[in-house]
Amino acid sequence: MGLLSKKDTRLILDPLADDNPITIQVLGICSALAITAQLKPSIVMAVSVIFVLGLGNVVISLMRNIIPSKIRIIVQLIVVATLVIIVDQVLKAFAYELSKELSVFIGLIITNCIIMGRFEAFALGNGPWKAFLDGVGNALGYGVILIIVGFFRELLGSGTLFGFKVLGDSVEKTGLYAIGYENNGFMVLPPMALIVVGIIIWVQRSRNSALIEEN
Amino acid sequence: MAVNKDKNSYTMIFAVIMVLVVGTLLAGFSSGLKPMIKANEKFEKQQNILYAMGVNDNQGTGDVAFITTDRVADAFKTYIKEQLIIEGPTASQNDKAYLIDVKKEGAKAKKAGYQRKLPLFIGEKDGEKLYIMPVRGKGLWDAIWGFVAVDKTMTVQGVYFDHKGETPGLGAEIKQRYFMDDFIGEKLLEGSTYKGIKVAKGNNDPKNLIKDDYEVDALAGATITGDGVSAMLKKDIAMYVPYFKTLNN
Numbered sequence: 001m002g003l004l005s006k007k008d009t010r011l012i013l014d015p016l017a018d019d020n021p022i023t024i025q026v027l028g029i030c031s032a033l034a035i036t037a038q039l040k041p042s043i044v045m046a047v048s049v050i051f052v053l054g055l056g057n058v059v060i061s062l063m064r065n066i067i068p069s070k071i072r073i074i075v076q077l078i079v080v081a082t083l084v085i086i087v088d089q090v091l092k093a094f095a096y097e098l099s100k101e102l103s104v105f106i107g108l109i110i111t112n113c114i115i116m117g118r119f120e121a122f123a124l125g126n127g128p129w130k131a132f133l134d135g136v137g138n139a140l141g142y143g144v145i146l147i148i149v150g151f152f153r154e155l156l157g158s159g160t161l162f163g164f165k166v167l168g169d170s171v172e173k174t175g176l177y178a179i180g181y182e183n184n185g186f187m188v189l190p191p192m193a194l195i196v197v198g199i200i201i202w203v204q205r206s207r208n209s210a211l212i213e214e215n
Numbered sequence: 216m217a218v219n220k221d222k223n224s225y226t227m228i229f230a231v232i233m234v235l236v237v238g239t240l241l242a243g244f245s246s247g248l249k250p251m252i253k254a255n256e257k258f259e260k261q262q263n264i265l266y267a268m269g270v271n272d273n274q275g276t277g278d279v280a281f282i283t284t285d286r287v288a289d290a291f292k293t294y295i296k297e298q299l300i301i302e303g304p305t306a307s308q309n310d311k312a313y314l315i316d317v318k319k320e321g322a323k324a325k326k327a328g329y330q331r332k333l334p335l336f337i338g339e340k341d342g343e344k345l346y347i348m349p350v351r352g353k354g355l356w357d358a359i360w361g362f363v364a365v366d367k368t369m370t371v372q373g374v375y376f377d378h379k380g381e382t383p384g385l386g387a388e389i390k391q392r393y394f395m396d397d398f399i400g401e402k403l404l405e406g407s408t409y410k411g412i413k414v415a416k417g418n419n420d421p422k423n424l425i426k427d428d429y430e431v432d433a434l435a436g437a438t439i440t441g442d443g444v445s446a447m448l449k450k451d452i453a454m455y456v457p458y459f460k461t462l463n464n
Contacts, residue, residue, distance in 0.1 A: 066229070067229070068225055068226040069221075078234075085244075089252070092248070093248040093251035094251070096259065097284075189384070
Protein backbone atom coordinates (compact mmCIF):
# COMPACT_ATOMS: atom_id res chain seq x y z
CA MET A 1 0.00 0.00 0.00
CA GLY A 2 1.26 3.41 -0.92
CA LEU A 3 -0.39 5.58 1.64
CA LEU A 4 -0.34 3.26 4.60
CA SER A 5 2.68 1.23 5.62
CA LYS A 6 2.13 -2.14 7.20
CA LYS A 7 2.60 -0.64 10.63
CA ASP A 8 0.12 2.12 9.88
CA THR A 9 -2.49 -0.36 8.75
CA ARG A 10 -2.14 -2.20 12.01
CA LEU A 11 -2.74 1.03 13.90
CA ILE A 12 -6.14 1.20 12.27
CA LEU A 13 -7.03 -2.47 12.22
CA ASP A 14 -5.81 -3.70 15.60
CA PRO A 15 -8.30 -1.70 17.66
CA LEU A 16 -11.11 -3.05 15.49
CA ALA A 17 -10.64 -6.58 16.75
CA ASP A 18 -7.74 -7.88 18.78
CA ASP A 19 -7.05 -4.67 20.66
CA ASN A 20 -10.57 -3.33 20.81
CA PRO A 21 -10.96 -0.53 23.35
CA ILE A 22 -14.28 -1.84 24.63
CA THR A 23 -14.03 -5.60 24.50
CA ILE A 24 -10.32 -6.03 25.23
CA GLN A 25 -9.27 -2.93 27.12
CA VAL A 26 -12.74 -2.53 28.67
CA LEU A 27 -12.73 1.26 28.34
CA GLY A 28 -15.63 3.51 27.46
CA ILE A 29 -18.19 1.05 28.78
CA CYS A 30 -20.49 3.66 30.32
CA SER A 31 -21.35 5.34 27.07
CA ALA A 32 -21.62 1.97 25.36
CA LEU A 33 -24.39 1.09 27.79
CA ALA A 34 -26.13 4.42 27.86
CA ILE A 35 -26.73 5.33 24.26
CA THR A 36 -27.08 2.02 22.45
CA ALA A 37 -30.81 1.48 22.91
CA GLN A 38 -31.20 2.53 19.29
CA LEU A 39 -29.02 2.35 16.23
CA LYS A 40 -29.10 5.99 15.21
CA PRO A 41 -27.64 7.53 18.38
CA SER A 42 -25.02 4.77 18.40
CA ILE A 43 -23.84 5.79 14.96
CA VAL A 44 -23.84 9.49 15.78
CA MET A 45 -21.89 8.82 18.94
CA ALA A 46 -19.41 6.71 16.97
CA VAL A 47 -18.93 9.47 14.39
CA SER A 48 -18.54 12.11 17.09
CA VAL A 49 -15.92 10.06 18.89
CA ILE A 50 -14.04 9.41 15.62
CA PHE A 51 -13.93 13.16 15.09
CA VAL A 52 -12.91 14.02 18.63
CA LEU A 53 -10.34 11.27 19.01
CA GLY A 54 -8.84 11.59 15.53
CA LEU A 55 -8.43 15.33 15.75
CA GLY A 56 -7.56 15.34 19.45
CA ASN A 57 -4.77 12.84 18.91
CA VAL A 58 -3.31 15.02 16.16
CA VAL A 59 -3.51 18.18 18.26
CA ILE A 60 -1.88 16.51 21.25
CA SER A 61 0.74 14.92 19.04
CA LEU A 62 1.62 18.28 17.46
CA MET A 63 1.97 19.83 20.88
CA ARG A 64 3.75 16.87 22.44
CA ASN A 65 7.13 18.60 22.54
CA ILE A 66 5.92 21.82 24.06
CA ILE A 67 3.41 20.58 26.63
CA PRO A 68 4.84 21.08 30.11
CA SER A 69 4.70 17.64 31.72
CA LYS A 70 3.40 19.06 34.98
CA ILE A 71 0.11 20.10 33.46
CA ARG A 72 -0.18 17.64 30.60
CA ILE A 73 -3.35 15.98 31.89
CA ILE A 74 -5.07 19.35 32.16
CA VAL A 75 -3.91 20.25 28.67
CA GLN A 76 -5.34 16.97 27.36
CA LEU A 77 -8.59 17.66 29.13
CA ILE A 78 -8.81 21.12 27.59
CA VAL A 79 -8.24 19.70 24.12
CA VAL A 80 -11.00 17.09 24.53
CA ALA A 81 -13.36 19.60 26.11
CA THR A 82 -12.83 22.08 23.29
CA LEU A 83 -13.47 19.50 20.60
CA VAL A 84 -16.51 18.16 22.39
CA ILE A 85 -18.02 21.62 22.74
CA ILE A 86 -17.48 22.15 19.03
CA VAL A 87 -19.22 18.85 18.22
CA ASP A 88 -22.05 19.76 20.56
CA GLN A 89 -22.55 23.19 18.98
CA VAL A 90 -22.42 21.83 15.45
CA LEU A 91 -24.99 19.16 16.28
CA LYS A 92 -27.24 21.76 17.89
CA ALA A 93 -27.02 23.87 14.77
CA PHE A 94 -27.43 21.16 12.14
CA ALA A 95 -29.05 18.14 13.82
CA TYR A 96 -31.10 19.61 16.63
CA GLU A 97 -33.39 16.63 17.24
CA LEU A 98 -30.43 14.32 17.49
CA SER A 99 -28.54 16.62 19.81
CA LYS A 100 -31.53 16.61 22.15
CA GLU A 101 -31.57 12.86 22.11
CA LEU A 102 -27.85 12.59 22.81
CA SER A 103 -27.86 15.68 25.04
CA VAL A 104 -25.77 14.75 28.02
CA PHE A 105 -23.86 11.94 26.36
CA ILE A 106 -22.06 14.26 23.96
CA GLY A 107 -20.81 16.18 26.96
CA LEU A 108 -19.78 12.91 28.50
CA ILE A 109 -17.38 12.20 25.63
CA ILE A 110 -15.04 14.36 27.69
CA THR A 111 -14.94 11.70 30.35
CA ASN A 112 -14.65 8.80 27.91
CA CYS A 113 -11.56 7.01 29.15
CA ILE A 114 -10.64 5.85 25.64
CA ILE A 115 -9.85 9.41 24.64
CA MET A 116 -7.65 10.37 27.57
CA GLY A 117 -6.13 6.92 27.37
CA ARG A 118 -5.05 7.32 23.74
CA PHE A 119 -3.77 10.86 24.33
CA GLU A 120 -1.63 9.71 27.21
CA ALA A 121 -0.52 6.38 25.83
CA PHE A 122 -0.04 7.17 22.16
CA ALA A 123 -0.33 10.77 21.02
CA LEU A 124 2.22 12.08 23.52
CA GLY A 125 4.87 9.79 22.08
CA ASN A 126 4.17 9.63 18.35
CA GLY A 127 3.96 11.86 15.31
CA PRO A 128 0.71 13.42 14.11
CA TRP A 129 0.02 11.02 11.21
CA LYS A 130 0.46 7.92 13.34
CA ALA A 131 -1.52 9.55 16.14
CA PHE A 132 -4.32 10.33 13.70
CA LEU A 133 -4.46 6.72 12.51
CA ASP A 134 -4.36 5.44 16.06
CA GLY A 135 -7.16 7.80 17.08
CA VAL A 136 -9.37 6.90 14.14
CA GLY A 137 -8.64 3.21 14.63
CA ASN A 138 -9.56 3.22 18.29
CA ALA A 139 -12.64 5.31 17.71
CA LEU A 140 -13.68 2.90 14.95
CA GLY A 141 -13.16 -0.03 17.26
CA TYR A 142 -15.35 1.70 19.80
CA GLY A 143 -17.91 2.59 17.15
CA VAL A 144 -18.12 -0.94 15.76
CA ILE A 145 -19.08 -2.33 19.15
CA LEU A 146 -21.55 0.51 19.68
CA ILE A 147 -23.21 -0.23 16.36
CA ILE A 148 -23.37 -3.98 16.93
CA VAL A 149 -24.90 -3.49 20.36
CA GLY A 150 -27.26 -0.81 19.07
CA PHE A 151 -28.37 -3.05 16.22
CA PHE A 152 -29.34 -5.96 18.45
CA ARG A 153 -30.89 -3.81 21.15
CA GLU A 154 -33.09 -1.87 18.77
CA LEU A 155 -34.03 -4.94 16.74
CA LEU A 156 -34.90 -7.18 19.67
CA GLY A 157 -36.08 -4.47 22.06
CA SER A 158 -38.25 -2.35 19.80
CA GLY A 159 -38.51 -4.43 16.63
CA THR A 160 -37.20 -1.49 14.61
CA LEU A 161 -34.00 -0.39 12.87
CA PHE A 162 -33.40 3.35 12.47
CA GLY A 163 -37.02 3.64 13.62
CA PHE A 164 -38.40 1.55 10.75
CA LYS A 165 -40.61 -1.31 11.79
CA VAL A 166 -38.68 -4.20 10.26
CA LEU A 167 -40.47 -6.94 12.14
CA GLY A 168 -44.01 -5.72 11.55
CA ASP A 169 -46.27 -3.65 13.77
CA SER A 170 -46.40 -4.75 17.41
CA VAL A 171 -49.69 -2.99 18.09
CA GLU A 172 -51.59 -4.14 15.04
CA LYS A 173 -49.99 -7.58 15.12
CA THR A 174 -48.58 -7.79 11.63
CA GLY A 175 -45.44 -9.48 10.37
CA LEU A 176 -43.65 -11.55 13.01
CA TYR A 177 -46.00 -10.33 15.70
CA ALA A 178 -48.87 -12.14 13.99
CA ILE A 179 -47.35 -15.48 14.98
CA GLY A 180 -46.91 -14.52 18.60
CA TYR A 181 -43.49 -12.83 18.63
CA GLU A 182 -43.05 -10.19 21.33
CA ASN A 183 -40.47 -7.44 21.78
CA ASN A 184 -38.11 -8.00 24.66
CA GLY A 185 -38.51 -4.86 26.75
CA PHE A 186 -35.43 -5.78 28.75
CA MET A 187 -33.26 -5.15 25.70
CA VAL A 188 -34.05 -1.44 25.92
CA LEU A 189 -32.63 -1.17 29.43
CA PRO A 190 -28.90 -0.62 30.10
CA PRO A 191 -28.25 -3.97 31.85
CA MET A 192 -28.96 -5.78 28.61
CA ALA A 193 -26.30 -3.69 26.86
CA LEU A 194 -23.78 -5.02 29.33
CA ILE A 195 -24.92 -8.56 28.59
CA VAL A 196 -24.66 -7.97 24.83
CA VAL A 197 -21.15 -6.56 25.28
CA GLY A 198 -20.38 -9.62 27.39
CA ILE A 199 -21.58 -11.93 24.63
CA ILE A 200 -19.41 -10.09 22.10
CA ILE A 201 -16.39 -10.49 24.39
CA TRP A 202 -17.21 -14.18 24.80
CA VAL A 203 -17.53 -14.80 21.07
CA GLN A 204 -14.35 -12.86 20.37
CA ARG A 205 -12.30 -14.72 22.95
CA SER A 206 -13.56 -18.12 22.01
CA ARG A 207 -12.52 -17.48 18.42
CA ASN A 208 -9.08 -16.20 19.35
CA SER A 209 -7.59 -18.00 22.32
CA ALA A 210 -4.58 -15.68 22.35
CA LEU A 211 -6.82 -13.08 23.95
CA ILE A 212 -7.54 -15.16 27.02
CA GLU A 213 -5.45 -14.13 30.02
CA GLU A 214 -3.70 -16.82 31.98
CA ASN A 215 -4.42 -16.99 35.63
CA MET B 216 16.56 26.95 21.07
CA ALA B 217 16.48 24.96 24.22
CA VAL B 218 13.70 25.90 26.58
CA ASN B 219 13.57 24.58 30.07
CA LYS B 220 10.11 23.09 30.16
CA ASP B 221 10.27 22.32 33.85
CA LYS B 222 10.38 25.95 34.83
CA ASN B 223 7.26 27.31 36.48
CA SER B 224 7.32 30.38 34.26
CA TYR B 225 7.17 28.19 31.15
CA THR B 226 4.18 26.30 32.55
CA MET B 227 2.40 29.53 33.37
CA ILE B 228 2.99 31.08 29.97
CA PHE B 229 1.92 27.88 28.24
CA ALA B 230 -1.29 27.75 30.26
CA VAL B 231 -2.14 31.38 29.55
CA ILE B 232 -1.57 31.03 25.80
CA MET B 233 -3.55 27.80 25.71
CA VAL B 234 -6.49 29.37 27.47
CA LEU B 235 -6.44 32.38 25.15
CA VAL B 236 -6.34 30.25 22.01
CA VAL B 237 -9.07 27.88 23.16
CA GLY B 238 -11.23 30.72 24.43
CA THR B 239 -11.04 32.59 21.14
CA LEU B 240 -11.78 29.45 19.16
CA LEU B 241 -14.84 28.54 21.20
CA ALA B 242 -16.15 32.08 21.25
CA GLY B 243 -15.87 32.16 17.47
CA PHE B 244 -17.75 28.89 17.07
CA SER B 245 -20.39 29.88 19.54
CA SER B 246 -21.21 33.21 17.94
CA GLY B 247 -20.96 31.76 14.42
CA LEU B 248 -23.49 29.02 15.08
CA LYS B 249 -25.77 31.00 17.36
CA PRO B 250 -28.29 32.11 14.72
CA MET B 251 -28.85 28.52 13.61
CA ILE B 252 -29.19 27.22 17.15
CA LYS B 253 -31.63 30.01 17.98
CA ALA B 254 -33.69 29.16 14.90
CA ASN B 255 -33.82 25.51 15.92
CA GLU B 256 -34.97 26.44 19.40
CA LYS B 257 -37.67 28.64 17.90
CA PHE B 258 -38.92 25.79 15.71
CA GLU B 259 -38.92 23.46 18.69
CA LYS B 260 -41.09 25.86 20.65
CA GLN B 261 -43.51 26.15 17.76
CA GLN B 262 -43.61 22.38 17.44
CA ASN B 263 -44.37 22.03 21.13
CA ILE B 264 -47.15 24.62 21.05
CA LEU B 265 -48.71 22.99 18.01
CA TYR B 266 -48.35 19.57 19.56
CA ALA B 267 -50.28 20.66 22.65
CA MET B 268 -53.17 21.89 20.50
CA GLY B 269 -53.28 18.61 18.64
CA VAL B 270 -51.45 19.63 15.46
CA ASN B 271 -48.92 16.83 15.15
CA ASP B 272 -47.97 13.76 13.16
CA ASN B 273 -49.09 11.26 15.80
CA GLN B 274 -50.28 7.96 14.44
CA GLY B 275 -52.41 5.48 16.37
CA THR B 276 -51.06 5.05 19.86
CA GLY B 277 -47.40 5.25 18.91
CA ASP B 278 -44.72 7.72 19.84
CA VAL B 279 -44.81 11.47 20.00
CA ALA B 280 -44.43 12.80 16.47
CA PHE B 281 -44.10 16.53 15.98
CA ILE B 282 -45.04 18.24 12.82
CA THR B 283 -41.76 18.23 10.88
CA THR B 284 -39.39 21.18 11.09
CA ASP B 285 -39.79 22.17 7.45
CA ARG B 286 -43.56 22.56 7.84
CA VAL B 287 -43.68 24.02 11.31
CA ALA B 288 -43.31 27.71 10.46
CA ASP B 289 -46.23 27.58 8.01
CA ALA B 290 -48.38 25.46 10.31
CA PHE B 291 -47.74 27.87 13.15
CA LYS B 292 -49.02 30.72 11.00
CA THR B 293 -52.06 28.74 9.91
CA TYR B 294 -53.19 27.40 13.25
CA ILE B 295 -52.16 30.08 15.73
CA LYS B 296 -54.58 32.92 15.16
CA GLU B 297 -53.54 35.26 17.93
CA GLN B 298 -50.67 35.65 20.32
CA LEU B 299 -51.35 37.63 23.45
CA ILE B 300 -49.24 38.99 26.24
CA ILE B 301 -51.26 39.29 29.41
CA GLU B 302 -50.03 41.88 31.88
CA GLY B 303 -52.35 42.10 34.83
CA PRO B 304 -55.78 43.10 33.57
CA THR B 305 -54.64 44.03 30.07
CA ALA B 306 -53.99 41.67 27.18
CA SER B 307 -52.17 42.94 24.12
CA GLN B 308 -51.46 41.26 20.82
CA ASN B 309 -47.85 40.50 20.04
CA ASP B 310 -46.56 38.19 17.34
CA LYS B 311 -43.41 37.55 19.30
CA ALA B 312 -45.25 36.37 22.40
CA TYR B 313 -44.06 32.81 21.90
CA LEU B 314 -40.48 33.97 22.28
CA ILE B 315 -41.03 35.10 25.86
CA ASP B 316 -38.71 33.20 28.15
CA VAL B 317 -41.02 31.73 30.79
CA LYS B 318 -38.07 30.93 33.02
CA LYS B 319 -36.79 34.50 33.05
CA GLU B 320 -40.26 35.92 33.57
CA GLY B 321 -40.75 33.59 36.53
CA ALA B 322 -37.49 34.77 38.07
CA LYS B 323 -38.28 38.44 37.51
CA ALA B 324 -41.77 38.00 38.97
CA LYS B 325 -40.21 37.23 42.34
CA LYS B 326 -39.25 40.88 42.67
CA ALA B 327 -41.97 42.99 44.21
CA GLY B 328 -43.73 45.33 41.85
CA TYR B 329 -42.88 43.47 38.66
CA GLN B 330 -45.84 42.79 36.41
CA ARG B 331 -45.23 39.38 34.92
CA LYS B 332 -45.77 38.99 31.20
CA LEU B 333 -47.87 35.92 30.48
CA PRO B 334 -47.89 34.66 26.91
CA LEU B 335 -51.11 33.10 25.65
CA PHE B 336 -51.63 31.57 22.22
CA ILE B 337 -55.03 31.33 20.67
CA GLY B 338 -55.26 28.66 18.06
CA GLU B 339 -58.05 27.35 15.97
CA LYS B 340 -58.42 23.73 15.03
CA ASP B 341 -61.49 22.12 13.46
CA GLY B 342 -63.45 25.31 14.05
CA GLU B 343 -62.78 25.32 17.75
CA LYS B 344 -60.83 27.97 19.61
CA LEU B 345 -58.02 26.67 21.79
CA TYR B 346 -56.02 28.58 24.36
CA ILE B 347 -52.46 27.42 24.87
CA MET B 348 -50.43 28.34 27.92
CA PRO B 349 -46.82 27.60 28.82
CA VAL B 350 -46.07 26.03 32.20
CA ARG B 351 -42.77 25.51 33.93
CA GLY B 352 -41.78 23.86 37.18
CA LYS B 353 -39.41 21.52 38.93
CA GLY B 354 -39.13 17.76 38.57
CA LEU B 355 -36.88 15.53 40.60
CA TRP B 356 -33.52 16.49 39.08
CA ASP B 357 -34.09 19.57 37.03
CA ALA B 358 -36.60 21.74 35.24
CA ILE B 359 -39.78 20.42 33.66
CA TRP B 360 -41.93 22.48 31.37
CA GLY B 361 -44.67 22.18 28.82
CA PHE B 362 -47.69 23.65 27.11
CA VAL B 363 -51.34 23.11 27.98
CA ALA B 364 -54.15 23.67 25.50
CA VAL B 365 -57.63 24.29 26.90
CA ASP B 366 -60.95 25.41 25.49
CA LYS B 367 -62.70 28.46 26.93
CA THR B 368 -64.28 26.47 29.78
CA MET B 369 -60.74 25.47 30.76
CA THR B 370 -61.19 21.83 29.83
CA VAL B 371 -57.87 20.41 28.70
CA GLN B 372 -57.66 19.60 24.99
CA GLY B 373 -54.03 18.58 24.87
CA VAL B 374 -50.73 18.92 26.67
CA TYR B 375 -47.08 18.65 25.92
CA PHE B 376 -44.50 18.07 28.64
CA ASP B 377 -40.74 18.01 28.45
CA HIS B 378 -37.95 17.81 30.96
CA LYS B 379 -34.28 18.53 31.25
CA GLY B 380 -32.98 15.56 33.14
CA GLU B 381 -35.60 13.29 34.68
CA THR B 382 -34.74 9.63 35.14
CA PRO B 383 -35.09 7.67 31.90
CA GLY B 384 -37.86 5.09 32.18
CA LEU B 385 -39.37 6.78 35.24
CA GLY B 386 -39.79 10.55 35.45
CA ALA B 387 -38.76 10.97 31.83
CA GLU B 388 -41.98 9.18 30.86
CA ILE B 389 -43.92 12.41 31.35
CA LYS B 390 -43.16 13.16 27.71
CA GLN B 391 -44.67 9.89 26.54
CA ARG B 392 -48.04 9.87 24.92
CA TYR B 393 -49.65 7.43 27.33
CA PHE B 394 -49.09 9.94 30.10
CA MET B 395 -49.83 13.14 28.20
CA ASP B 396 -52.95 11.79 26.50
CA ASP B 397 -54.51 11.11 29.91
CA PHE B 398 -54.89 14.84 30.43
CA ILE B 399 -57.18 15.31 27.46
CA GLY B 400 -60.73 16.00 28.62
CA GLU B 401 -59.79 16.75 32.22
CA LYS B 402 -61.33 19.88 33.71
CA LEU B 403 -59.35 22.58 35.49
CA LEU B 404 -62.23 24.58 36.94
CA GLU B 405 -64.85 23.40 39.41
CA GLY B 406 -67.68 25.88 38.93
CA SER B 407 -65.63 29.02 39.01
CA THR B 408 -62.89 27.90 41.39
CA TYR B 409 -59.60 26.77 39.97
CA LYS B 410 -58.73 23.20 40.93
CA GLY B 411 -55.84 22.19 38.69
CA ILE B 412 -55.10 18.59 37.81
CA LYS B 413 -53.39 16.31 40.23
CA VAL B 414 -51.09 13.52 39.15
CA ALA B 415 -52.48 11.06 41.64
CA LYS B 416 -51.57 7.64 42.89
CA GLY B 417 -54.37 5.31 43.86
CA ASN B 418 -57.16 7.19 42.21
CA ASN B 419 -58.71 3.87 41.16
CA ASP B 420 -58.85 5.08 37.61
CA PRO B 421 -55.79 3.72 35.81
CA LYS B 422 -57.41 3.95 32.40
CA ASN B 423 -58.39 7.50 33.22
CA LEU B 424 -61.99 7.16 32.16
CA ILE B 425 -63.35 9.53 34.81
CA LYS B 426 -62.74 12.96 33.37
CA ASP B 427 -64.14 15.21 36.07
CA ASP B 428 -62.08 14.06 39.06
CA TYR B 429 -59.26 16.58 38.55
CA GLU B 430 -56.83 13.68 38.67
CA VAL B 431 -54.80 11.65 36.22
CA ASP B 432 -53.08 8.38 36.99
CA ALA B 433 -49.49 8.78 38.19
CA LEU B 434 -46.41 7.08 36.79
CA ALA B 435 -44.97 4.31 38.93
CA GLY B 436 -41.58 5.25 40.33
CA ALA B 437 -41.92 8.90 39.41
CA THR B 438 -43.63 10.37 42.44
CA ILE B 439 -41.61 13.55 42.66
CA THR B 440 -41.74 14.26 38.93
CA GLY B 441 -45.50 13.67 39.06
CA ASP B 442 -45.87 16.03 42.01
CA GLY B 443 -43.83 18.53 40.03
CA VAL B 444 -46.29 18.27 37.15
CA SER B 445 -49.24 18.81 39.51
CA ALA B 446 -47.55 21.80 41.13
CA MET B 447 -46.56 23.35 37.83
CA LEU B 448 -50.11 23.08 36.47
CA LYS B 449 -51.58 24.44 39.68
CA LYS B 450 -49.25 27.40 39.96
CA ASP B 451 -48.77 28.48 36.36
CA ILE B 452 -52.24 27.99 34.92
CA ALA B 453 -53.84 29.67 37.93
CA MET B 454 -52.29 32.92 36.71
CA TYR B 455 -54.43 32.74 33.58
CA VAL B 456 -57.72 32.15 35.38
CA PRO B 457 -58.66 35.86 35.59
CA TYR B 458 -58.31 36.11 31.81
CA PHE B 459 -60.63 33.17 31.26
CA LYS B 460 -63.14 34.71 33.66
CA THR B 461 -63.29 37.88 31.58
CA LEU B 462 -63.63 35.69 28.51
CA ASN B 463 -66.68 33.88 29.82
CA ASN B 464 -68.50 36.96 31.06
